[in-house]
Amino acid sequence: MAAPKSKTKVMASKTKPPAKAKAPARAAKVKAPKPRIHGGVPASLVPLKARIRTIPNYPKPGIMFRDITTLLQDPFGFRKLVDDLVQPHAGHRIDAVAGIEARGFIIGGAVAHQLSVGFIPVRKKGKLPWDTIGIDYQLEYGTDRIEIHKDAITRGQSVLLVDDLIATGGTATAAIKLLRQAGANIVGCSFVIDLPDLGGKKRIEAMGVPVQALVEFEGE
Numbered sequence: 469m470a471a472p473k474s475k476t477k478v479m480a481s482k483t484k485p486p487a488k489a490k491a492p493a494r495a496a497k498v499k500a501p502k503p504r505i506h507g508g509v510p511a512s513l514v515p516l517k518a519r520i521r522t523i524p525n526y527p528k529p530g531i532m533f534r535d536i537t538t539l540l541q542d543p544f545g546f547r548k549l550v551d552d553l554v555q556p557h558a559g560h561r562i563d564a565v566a567g568i569e570a571r572g573f574i575i576g577g578a579v580a581h582q583l584s585v586g587f588i589p590v591r592k593k594g595k596l597p598w599d600t601i602g603i604d605y606q607l608e609y610g611t612d613r614i615e616i617h618k619d620a621i622t623r624g625q626s627v628l629l630v631d632d633l634i635a636t637g638g639t640a641t642a643a644i645k646l647l648r649q650a651g652a653n654i655v656g657c658s659f660v661i662d663l664p665d666l667g668g669k670k671r672i673e674a675m676g677v678p679v680q681a682l683v684e685f686e687g688e
Contacts, residue, residue: 516552517683519545520661534661534685536632540574549575552682553630553658554582562655563625564588568614568643569595575660576630588620588627590643601650605642614642616650623651633661634681637668644675661685 519539526533539545553575566588567576573589580587593602593613602615621627627647634640634657644654654677662669662681669679 514545515683516545516549516660517685520683522685532685532687534633536571536660539660546578549660549682550578550582553579553660553680556680557583557628557656560655561626562628564621564627564652566590566616566627566629566643566647566652568629568631568639571632572630575632579628579630579658583628588616588647590614590616590629590646601646603642603646603649605638607638612639614639614646616646618650621647621650621652625652626655627652628655629657629677631657631659633663634659634668634672634679635663635666637666637671640668641671641675644672644677656680663687 516539519542521535521538523533523535525531539549562583562585564586565576565580565583567573567580568590569592577587589596591614593615596615596617599618600615601618602613604611604613629640629643629647631640640657644657647654656678657672658680660682662679662684663686664684665687669681672679
């Protein structure tokens with residue numbers, strides 16, 4: 469007789485299914501900032517003039533001070549300001565931008581950056597550390613002096629002069645004379661604000677220099 473078959477119990481091995489890979493965490497959605505609104509109007513449509521604050525009786529009674537800090541702190545306004553100052557000079561030869569102390573440094577530096585040229589600071593007396601040349605000019609009461617470094621300009625360079633405001637034109641005309649003395653060819657003057665009642669723009673134009681001003685305010 470054949471030996472009886474042994475009954476063996478085959479236990480199926482229990483294997484765990486491979487763990488599912490965790491899906492990468494979704495990046496949090498970043499909401500784009502909403503455009504600023506000025507009096508119910510989108511910021512991009514507000515004119516530059518409306519972004520400038522007027523402060524009465526500063527720095528002395530009777531003066532209406534035009535404060536551009538409100539324009540500079542506004543990203544839409546600052547960008548438009550620089551673009552509007554640069555646009556007329558696109559495609560023209562400009563070797564350097566000169567800015568008059570102090571707000572002319574802020575605006576002129578940004579314009580120089582956009583034009584891909586160097587920047588020349590026109591400073592008050594005693595503020596520059598290297599050898600300087602300077603010029604004295606008349607104020608309402610007394611005189612003042614502005615200076616540039618002797619090596620700031622290479623003779624024959626085309627220079628654009630920039631400042632925030634043109635009033636009587638005393639400082640700007642002195643800066644033109646100083647830059648010309650150093651050998652610059654002044655191709656233009658660009659300002660944010662013109663006070664036409666004070667005649668500064670006409671004085672500069674009488675020197676044979678084109679003037680650009682983005683906004684005008686009446687009076688002083």
